Amino acid sequence: MASAMPDRDAGPGVRLPPPLVFLAGLGLGFLLQRIAPLAFAAQGQPLPRWLGGLLALGSAALALWAFRTFHRAHTTVRPDRSASTLLTGGPFRFTRNPLYLSLSLLHAGLAFLANALWPALMLVPVLLLIRYHVIAREERHLLGLFGAEYQAYCRRVRRWF
Template identity: 40%
Template sequence: MTAGESPRAAPGADVRIPPPLMYAVPLVLLWLLDRIIPLRMPADGWRASIGWVLVASGVALAVSGASTFRRHGTTVIPHHAVSSFVTSGPYRVTRNPMYLGMSTAYLGAGLVVGSWWPLLGLPVIILLVDRFVIAREEAYLRTRFGADYDDFCARTRRWL
C-alpha cells in the first residue's frame, strides 16, 4: 500500500480460515482426545475398509471440484476474487463439491482411526463450514454474478 491509499475489503469472499484447516485441525484434535478419553469403535475389518473408500472418494470429489476451477482459470482460495462462474463438472450436482468431498474424507478418516470422537465432531464442523465459509462465499458470488448465481442456486443443491 502506498501513502494515501486506504485499506480495502478483500476482493473475494470474507473467509478467514482456510477450509481444509476447518476439517484437518478438529480431526487431529479429536483423534488426540481419543488417546486421553477413549471412545473407540468396535474393531471390525469392514469399518476401516469403508473408511478408506470414503477417504478416497472424498479426496477425489474435492480434487475434481478444484480441478474444474483451475480448468476455468479461477481460484480455489475463498478470499481471492473469482474470475469465472463454474457450473460444470461436479458443480452440476452440488454447489460445494470441495466441501462435500472434505466432509466425506473426514467421515472416512474417523472410521479409519476407529474413534467416535471425530464422527461426533463432524456435524459441528459442517455447521461451521456452512455458516462461516459457504454462507460468505454465497453472499460474495451473489454480489459478483447476480441472477446467474441465483438461477444456479435454484437448480443445484448446496450439498447434495
C-alpha cells in the same frame, strides 16, 4: 440511492481457511479419542476400515475432479479470493461445494479408518463453522458478482448433495 457494485477484487471475506478448520476438528477429535476412547465397532471388525477407505477414495476423486474444474475455468480455488467465473460444470452440476464435501468425506473416512468415534463427532461443529463462516460469505459474494445467474444456479443445485 443506487446500490454499489461489489468489488471484484475484494473477495468474499473468508477468514477461516477451510482445510485448517477440518484439520483442527480432526485433531481435537483424535485428542478426545486418546483421552476417552470410543469406537464404531469392536476391535478387528473390518467394516469401519472398508467404509473409511471408500470414503477417503471418494474424497480424493471428488477433490481431483473439482480442482481440475477450477483449473480449466482459470478461476481461483481459494475461498479468500474473488471468483472470476461461476462454476456450474463438473462436480458443480451436483453440489455447490464439492471441495467442502470432499473434505467432509475425508474427515469421516479417516475417523472410520481409525475406528474412532470422537473425530467423526467433531465433524458436526466443523460443518457448522464451514456453513456459517465460510459458505455464507462465499454465497453472498457470488450473489453480488453473478446476481440472477447465481440465483438460478442455486435453485438447480443443492449446497452439499
